[in-house]
Amino acid sequence: MKRNKSTVTCPQCGEQAQSVELEKKAEFKGVEVRYSANLHRCAGCGLELANLDDAADMQDRLTDAYRRAVGLLDGDQIRLLRQKKGFSQQGLADALEIGVASVKRWENGVIQSKAMDNLLRTLLEEHPCNEHTGNREFSITRIRLVLDTFALHLGRPLLKKNDRMLYAAKYLWYADMTARRDLGQGMTGATYAALPMGPQLNNYRDLVDEILKSDSADAQPLTNEEKAVIAAVAKAFPGNKAVYDAAHRESVWKQCITGAIISYSQADELSEMPKSSGTVAPR
Incomplete structure (x- = not known):
């Protein structure tokens, strides 16, 4: 699949496929979620195309949508709350008494446990009363x-x-x-x-x-x-x-x-x- 910034050649019909953002619906871990996906869609046959980067981005968006649906912080929320509190990734890991690799994984799409989500919220979210x-x-x-x-x-x-x-x-x-x-x-x-x-x-x-x-x-x-x-x-x-x-x-x-x-x-x-x-x- 030949790629430039906005178009690729469709492997099925040879027409040009334009970059589009689509709303998707999927079932993930038994929960129906909606998320947006950046793909290329062929103007000729309608085939939707994704390279490895597109697929990885879709997976991240899917898991983040799932986290929001079940009440967990998503990757962007964890990152923003961490930065608002002035923590580096290592600093947050030290405060939670875990390895920094876990923080990096959560911010990049890996789903944290409910117990860890509670710890993250306790540490990062503003509480109305100390x-x-x-x-x-x-x-x-x-x-x-x-x-x-x-x-x-x-x-x-x-x-x-x-x-x-x-x-x-x-x-x-x-x-x-x-x-x-x-x-x-x-x-x-x-x-x-x-x-x-x-x-x-x-x-x-x-x-x-x-x-x-x-x-x-x-x-x-x-x-x-x-x-x-x-x-x-x-x-x-x-x-x-x-x-x-x-x-x-x-x-x-x-x-x-x-x-x-x-x-x-x-x-x-x-x-x-x-x-x-x-x-x-x-x-």
Whole structure:
């Protein structure tokens, strides 16, 4: 197929095929999507032609259309949000604690998992209130570090494969909320939803495997004050039932509608985790 900037010779009838942009419809991963495609269409027989570059571009547009249809950030959105935040591709990879190759693939058409999409949104999108994250950047390795530290105090692991985080999330929530109240910021940057089972790590189903795969050694170390908060929470709630029941007595959780994000600004209202008389939150 002989090509110049705007026309190619049709291999079927020999007429000239002009460059056109067409609206296409296709089913991808069980979802019907619409996308635009840059092709050449023969004026004589109507044959649509694409070279390797055209085909690669169509594939990228198709996967981006699919991502938008199922509520995932597409490649251009990831790139623009990253640049708006001032991240290089390596900088974003470092913040997410992943390899830079993953960031490059997502920006060039590879579909990210829902869990990773949630992490990208948490890090890159503007949130109306930083109180949803406790004035701290979200960190999976910090979640793992806090849970590992609880395990040392409690003498048992809190996180297991295929775990619903029924109890682990309560310990995390108390650690984050107590730290926000007493130290001025949470420990992990996690957001928590008010669910019937009590305060729960938002999108926990997508995050459990990522937390299990993470290495707490890669996390920002806990301060002595943060370690003291974890020790106090573990002492207050030595058993799973104790922390579960306590969380269900909290008005902070009771007053939220199901599914709502619990604001860290309500940390002062904790009733089951009294504030130490010697702890003063920084101004």
